[in-house]
Amino acid sequence: MAxxxxxxxxxxxxxxxxxxxxxxxxxxxxxxxxxxxxxFLFAVFVFIPLGRTVYLSLFYTSPIGAPRExxxxxxxxxxxxxxxxxxSLGTTFLFVLYTVPGSIVxxxxxxxxxxxxxxxxxxxxxxxxxxxxxxxxxxxxxxxLMLNPSIGLFNYVLSLVGVxxxxxxxxxxxALISVSLVTIWAALGFNTIVLLAGLQGIPEELYESAKIDGxxxxxxxxxxxxxxxxxxxxxxxxxxxxxxxxxxxxVHALTRGGPVEAxxxxxxxxxxxxxVNFQFGYASAQALVLFAxxxxxxxxxxxxxxxxxxxx
Amino acid sequence: MSAMPAPRSAELGxxxxxxxxxxxxxxxxxxxxxxxxxxxxxxxxxxxxxAESQIASFxxxxxxxxxxxxxxxxxxxxxxxxxxxxxxxxxxLNSFVVxxxxxxxxLVTASLAAYAFAFFAFPGKNLLFxxxxxxxxxxxxxxxxxNYITVRDLNxxxxxxxxxxxxxxxxxxxxxxxxxxxxxxxxxxxxxxxxGAGKFRFLWQIVLxxxxxxxxxxxxYSFLATWNQYFWPLLVTNQPLMRTVxxxxxxxxFEESTRWGLVMAGVVIVVLPTIILLxxxxxxxxxxxxxxxxxx
Numbered sequence: 001m002a003x004x005x006x007x008x009x010x011x012x013x014x015x016x017x018x019x020x021x022x023x024x025x026x027x028x029x030x031x032x033x034x035x036x037x038x039x040f041l042f043a044v045f046v047f048i049p050l051g052r053t054v055y056l057s058l059f060y061t062s063p064i065g066a067p068r069e070x071x072x073x074x075x076x077x078x079x080x081x082x083x084x085x086x087x088s089l090g091t092t093f094l095f096v097l098y099t100v101p102g103s104i105v106x107x108x109x110x111x112x113x114x115x116x117x118x119x120x121x122x123x124x125x126x127x128x129x130x131x132x133x134x135x136x137x138x139x140x141x142x143x144x145l146m147l148n149p150s151i152g153l154f155n156y157v158l159s160l161v162g163v164x165x166x167x168x169x170x171x172x173x174x175a176l177i178s179v180s181l182v183t184i185w186a187a188l189g190f191n192t193i194v195l196l197a198g199l200q201g202i203p204e205e206l207y208e209s210a211k212i213d214g215x216x217x218x219x220x221x222x223x224x225x226x227x228x229x230x231x232x233x234x235x236x237x238x239x240x241x242x243x244x245x246x247x248x249x250x251v252h253a254l255t256r257g258g259p260v261e262a263x264x265x266x267x268x269x270x271x272x273x274x275x276v277n278f279q280f281g282y283a284s285a286q287a288l289v290l291f292a293x294x295x296x297x298x299x300x301x302x303x304x305x306x307x308x309x310x311x312x
Numbered sequence: 313m314s315a316m317p318a319p320r321s322a323e324l325g326x327x328x329x330x331x332x333x334x335x336x337x338x339x340x341x342x343x344x345x346x347x348x349x350x351x352x353x354x355x356x357x358x359x360x361x362x363a364e365s366q367i368a369s370f371x372x373x374x375x376x377x378x379x380x381x382x383x384x385x386x387x388x389x390x391x392x393x394x395x396x397x398x399x400x401x402x403x404x405l406n407s408f409v410v411x412x413x414x415x416x417x418x419l420v421t422a423s424l425a426a427y428a429f430a431f432f433a434f435p436g437k438n439l440l441f442x443x444x445x446x447x448x449x450x451x452x453x454x455x456x457x458x459n460y461i462t463v464r465d466l467n468x469x470x471x472x473x474x475x476x477x478x479x480x481x482x483x484x485x486x487x488x489x490x491x492x493x494x495x496x497x498x499x500x501x502x503x504x505x506x507x508g509a510g511k512f513r514f515l516w517q518i519v520l521x522x523x524x525x526x527x528x529x530x531x532x533y534s535f536l537a538t539w540n541q542y543f544w545p546l547l548v549t550n551q552p553l554m555r556t557v558x559x560x561x562x563x564x565x566f567e568e569s570t571r572w573g574l575v576m577a578g579v580v581i582v583v584l585p586t587i588i589l590l591x592x593x594x595x596x597x598x599x600x601x602x603x604x605x606x607x608x
Binding site for chain 2: 024028030031032034035037038039042044045046047048050052053056065109110113116118123124126127130133136137138140141142143144145146148151156185188193197242246249253267270274275280284287288291295
């Protein structure tokens, strides 16, 4: 690079460059020292395992998980042609559809309701966000009691309005709805917190000037609140879809994938194939397909929906 | 849409009977909504004090007619039995040890990394930060099989380190702390380093004490997340004495599927620590999380 320069200048330059490089190496070493604990754990528990999952997905494995015979893309071909996998994927999509819109809309209502300056409002805000402290295992256990067909409150209340409730957790058509109810409830706390924070970020002047312009009620909500809240709503959409795609606890705690596979969502099916049937290779292939589906869906959301999000 | 009253960002208030009626209506609405959201939790508390005979009665009860501690007594008695199939105090202890260890681990690893990202200049810094963020995008099911194999091969099944160590580094927490550290004035750092105070001493004596709110947010968040874990503890523990509370409660539900009072007493014991943590740490948690989200 410095070839055209005079020899002397070149030597000076080289010495300066050498010093600079030594310094860069020292800086890098020092930086890495502080990053080392995290980087080490990430390598061992995130990046190397991800690589191993890819590797395992190309093999038939022994029951203890050692690769035994090269399978190529056999597992992936199996997945595409296997109707059980397609059913599982369909169940997962349906599960997302049942839970994500409902939970966000209810949380929006709660957040709007709680976004006021009133005495004691913090008590209500804490109650609205209380489910963030409740684990899915606990949520599932409580809902199992409420949905119990003989002693549960749910069917009793339904019977008061003349509806005969199903045997929620053992009826193939109702089981996925039961699991969805638990999921919606459990997500309310987090979703409400995020939307409430979003509402509080909307400047008061916007409402003032809208009122001066003669806007009222629903008009203000549609033309000011919703657009200003769209970044928070979009954030929740992306995060909730990802979380529901990865749901496991509520299924394991309530229905174990049944009855007749009605709640056999993808992660549950991965769990069965890996840790009950010991088909680690096939399970790994499923996990990667799920990863790809989630990634694609997230990208699609960013490309299609984010256009309509209003950033300040 | 129906003709619901329009939502407003804030009640500007005003005198007169109409505004009084409206405020009252608002409180009623808030109370009804709060009751609906908290209803499952209230039912769990109520049933934990109910006799099994009342739970089985029709119509399903809401409040105990004669509150009893029998359910809690039985949970405690069962827990204290030798070779108990339901050692709930062990579950609580295990969950507490693991959650505390993960919090401690994350605070150490994340503050070290966030400090380097916020204050140091070194080649490749941006790329390395991207590596940290990339960990947020790898879903756990894509790594769970090899992680299980790793922990098994380390002979870490049924151990605290198997439950805790995989979660001791955090891309999310590093990001959160970096955002907070970046708000400290850079001149402070320059002065301290020129002063020869040493970079690590600056972190220890200045940065960490000044960043207590962000560290608190991370601590509350990761404690909640670890306490509520289910899949990983289910996979890597088999011995009853090494199970955590979440796995334990589901196991209790399946084993005692007709003893709802007993199961709800278990639920109350499991959920109480996190409810208390939420009430104490909510402001910290909410402010910290949403601040990070907005700046992110």
